[in-house]
Amino acid sequence: MKKAFWLVVALLAWASVGAPAGGQQPVRIFVSVDLEGIGGIGTGAMTSTSGKDYATSRRLVTAEVNTVVGEIFAHDPGAEILVNDSHGDHQNVLHTELDPRVIYIQGAIKPLGMVQGLDATFDGVIFLGYHAKAGDPDGFLAHTGTGSVKGLWLNGVEVGEGGMNAAFAGGHGVPVILAAGDSAAAAELGALLKTETVTTKTAETPASARLIHPERVHALLREGVRRSLARLQAGDYSPFDLGTPVRIRMRFASTTHVDILQSIPGMSKVDGFTVAYTAEDADEAYRLIRFMYRFVSS
Numbered sequence: 001m002k003k004a005f006w007l008v009v010a011l012l013a014w015a016s017v018g019a020p021a022g023g024q025q026p027v028r029i030f031v032s033v034d035l036e037g038i039g040g041i042g043t044g045a046m047t048s049t050s051g052k053d054y055a056t057s058r059r060l061v062t063a064e065v066n067t068v069v070g071e072i073f074a075h076d077p078g079a080e081i082l083v084n085d086s087h088g089d090h091q092n093v094l095h096t097e098l099d100p101r102v103i104y105i106q107g108a109i110k111p112l113g114m115v116q117g118l119d120a121t122f123d124g125v126i127f128l129g130y131h132a133k134a135g136d137p138d139g140f141l142a143h144t145g146t147g148s149v150k151g152l153w154l155n156g157v158e159v160g161e162g163g164m165n166a167a168f169a170g171g172h173g174v175p176v177i178l179a180a181g182d183s184a185a186a187a188e189l190g191a192l193l194k195t196e197t198v199t200t201k202t203a204e205t206p207a208s209a210r211l212i213h214p215e216r217v218h219a220l221l222r223e224g225v226r227r228s229l230a231r232l233q234a235g236d237y238s239p240f241d242l243g244t245p246v247r248i249r250m251r252f253a254s255t256t257h258v259d260i261l262q263s264i265p266g267m268s269k270v271d272g273f274t275v276a277y278t279a280e281d282a283d284e285a286y287r288l289i290r291f292m293y294r295f296v297s298s
């Protein structure tokens with residue numbers, strides 16, 4: 001009798017520490033953090049290490065990450081969260097001010113860039129600070145990868161960074177559960193991925209933004225995380241899976257870039273500005289695309 005009582009006490013104690021109701025595994029969330037779409041950032045200068053108020057941007061991005069992960073931990077104290085810095089030199093978040101419960105990847109020399117560290121063990125992906133794809137007239141600082149890319153299509157679907165990163169996640173069976181950024185990014189990713197979105201600001205012009213105070217952005221993010229976790233728990237997400245193979249079409253600003261890329265076996269030239277390549281799967285496609293815009297210049 002006594003033995004059974006202590007067993008019950010032990011089970012109750014175990015249930016209250018870490019494991020969420022129902023005895024499920026702790027939720028595993030991957031967070032990719034860009035900078036252009038973070039609330040409170042209204043100029044291009046703020047996204048550049050040498051620009052005015054870049055130090056403020058570092059505080060703003062850190063606060064958005066802490067807001068989002070804080071809400072996840074409130075829902076599941078045992079959550080496992082990996083945060084991948086994903087803008088510029090990938091050294092923007094202030095690590096020492098970050099929620100100590102997360103693991104943080106810093107530095108840009110990594111083959112998988114904005115999705116480095118993401119694999120099939122995760123339950124969901126969150127995009128923070130995202131921007132719209134190259135050429136979107138309603139986007140704030142819209143681009144895809146770098147200024148040298150004018151367009152990117154995967155199996156005929158035009159995507160920006162969010163779509164490309166979602167395709168990598170989808171190839172591993174992981175859905176994007178929340179995407180936050182300017183209004184154009186939120187619209188683009190909400191439509192493409194059928195995911196929850198949070199709008200942090202609206203472009204006034206492609207290089208200026210209509211801002212709301214960071215405290216209001218944080219409230220929207222907390223609500224967004226709550227909606228996302230409820231949908232995740234209900235099994236209401238599908239990974240953005242392009243299947244195999246993945247046909248890449250990529251348009252560049254310079255014909256020289258296209259000519260240099262012909263050094264890659266299997267790469268074809270569609271026209272003076274555009275290359276095409278058929279990758280085995282989303283993983284191979286991702287590595288090649290990142291290599292083409294990040295590490296090949298003209």
Ligand SMILES: [Zn+2]
Nearest residue numbers: 034035036087
């Ligand atoms: Zn960026």
